[in-house]
Amino acid sequence: xxxxxxxxxxxxxxxxxxxxxxxxxxxxxxxxxxxxxxxxxxxxxxxxxxxxxxxxxxxxxxxxxxxxxxxxxxxxxxxxxxxxxxxxxxxxxxxxxxxxxxxxxxxxxxxxxxxxxxxxxxxxxxxxxxxxxxxxxxxxxxxxxxxxxxxxxxxxxxxxxxxxxxxxxxxxxxxxxxxxxxx
Amino acid sequence: xxxxxxxxxxxxxxxxxxxxxxxxxxxxxxxxxxxxxxxxxxxxxxxxxxxxxxxxxxxxxxxxxxxxxxxxxxxxxxxxxxxxxxxxxxxxxxxxxxxxxxxxxxxxxxxxxxxxxxxxxxxxxxxxxxxxxxxxxxxxxxxxxxxxxxxxxxxxxxxxxxxxxxxxxxxxxxxxxxxxxxx
DNA sequence: ATCCCTATGTATAACAA
DNA sequence: TTTGTTATACATAGGGA
Numbered sequence: 032x033x034x035x036x037x038x039x040x041x042x043x044x045x046x047x048x049x050x051x052x053x054x055x056x057x058x059x060x061x062x063x064x065x066x067x068x069x070x071x072x073x074x075x076x077x078x079x080x081x082x083x084x085x086x087x088x089x090x091x092x093x094x095x096x097x098x099x100x101x102x103x104x105x106x107x108x109x110x111x112x113x114x115x116x117x118x119x120x121x122x123x124x125x126x127x128x129x130x131x132x133x134x135x136x137x138x139x140x141x142x143x144x145x146x147x148x149x150x151x152x153x154x155x156x157x158x159x160x161x162x163x164x165x166x167x168x169x170x171x172x173x174x175x176x177x178x179x180x181x182x183x184x185x186x187x188x189x190x191x192x193x194x195x196x197x198x199x200x201x202x203x204x205x206x207x208x209x210x211x212x213x214x
Numbered sequence: 215x216x217x218x219x220x221x222x223x224x225x226x227x228x229x230x231x232x233x234x235x236x237x238x239x240x241x242x243x244x245x246x247x248x249x250x251x252x253x254x255x256x257x258x259x260x261x262x263x264x265x266x267x268x269x270x271x272x273x274x275x276x277x278x279x280x281x282x283x284x285x286x287x288x289x290x291x292x293x294x295x296x297x298x299x300x301x302x303x304x305x306x307x308x309x310x311x312x313x314x315x316x317x318x319x320x321x322x323x324x325x326x327x328x329x330x331x332x333x334x335x336x337x338x339x340x341x342x343x344x345x346x347x348x349x350x351x352x353x354x355x356x357x358x359x360x361x362x363x364x365x366x367x368x369x370x371x372x373x374x375x376x377x378x379x380x381x382x383x384x385x386x387x388x389x390x391x392x393x394x395x396x397x
Numbered sequence: 398a399t400c401c402c403t404a405t406g407t408a409t410a411a412c413a414a
Numbered sequence: 415t416t417t418g419t420t421a422t423a424c425a426t427a428g429g430g431a
Contacts, residue, residue, distance in 0.1 A: 032410075068224065069234060070225065070238075074261050078249075215426040219406065220427065236398060237426065237427090
């Protein structure tokens with residue numbers, strides 16, 4: 032898109048590289064936003080600019096707040112159905128953890144820059160049994176769905192949320208440091 | 215882009231949502247790939263599909279392997295210059311850790327879906343002094359640049375690299391679990 | 398999901414400020 | 415660096431297999 036077809040290779044001029052980055056970053060963030068909205072999914076993205084400035088983009092929290100809003104505006108009956116569903120999902124999560132189906136991951140090949148696939152055996156996940164147990168206990172709160180208005184429940188959910196975000200912030204820190212060292 | 219302008223709202227039909235996701239995912243990954251190549255930067259991205267299938271994209275390792283290749287093909291003199299530069303960067307990293315400049319982060323507002331800014335005070339980074347020290351010791355290896363062909367050095371770098379990747383895999387695991395719980 | 402197709406909406410290259 | 419303009423290259427909506 033542009034007056035000329037751009038060569039797919041590193042832009043030499045640092046000045047031009049910066050401006051190109053700035054424009055395309057805007058574009059890709061917009062794409063991510065749209066995709067997340069249209070398909071109601073979560074996306075997280077980290078970009079390190081040519082001048083090492085990190086950009087973090089994520090939609091991680093959107094679903095939760097939307098769900099909360101919807102949830103609080105639903106009838107008791109609907110909430111009860113939702114609760115049943117959540118329970119089923121939880122059960123499935125535990126089942127899944129006992130299965131052997133690999134989780135497929137698409138990723139960029141280190142050298143050739145093409146998308147390839149990797150998988151994590153679920154046996155690996157077993158080692159995180161403790162983590163699962165914690166999450167299960169968090170979910171206990173959801174069982175009394177009729178009382179989800181309760182401030183305590185909301186606090187649990189907020190904390191849960193906050194930990195997701197700090198998680199991402201930590202990653203960012205590490206990546207930023209690596210970035211500077213790996214010159 | 216398409217026969218009609220698409221409404222910017224969630225696509226109701228799950229079938230259509232899936233196909234739209236699949237098309238746009240391809241597009242956004244291509245964009246990321248191009249941006250990383252053109253501007254020689256690192257990008258990492260996680261997408262959770264409408265059916266919970268996670269996709270991980272990252273360019274984290276590309277720079278390192280490129281740098282390694284270039285490095286091994288440079289003259290001793292060039293290597294010496296590179297070494298001096300690396301040392302300077304390291305010093306700057308330590309300085310930075312003592313400064314108060316915030317690191318700016320752009321991110322999606324939880325509710326409104328718009329990009330806003332946050333910052334991490336560098337004082338926070340101080341708490342990670344230990345981490346910094348570890349990285350510093352890894353860097354010691356780079357000081358004998360003339361001997362970077364040494365297998366031991368390469369091993370250190372590979373381990374360093376591997377830890378970045380496993381880091382990302384862990385995040386993926388956590389996000390995947392949260393995703394299922396937060397229905 | 399994925400692939401093909403083509404009409405159209407979008408992103409952006411080049412340039413100027 | 416970011417902003418604006420215009421001409422073009424690209425991505426993708428809709429629809430069918």
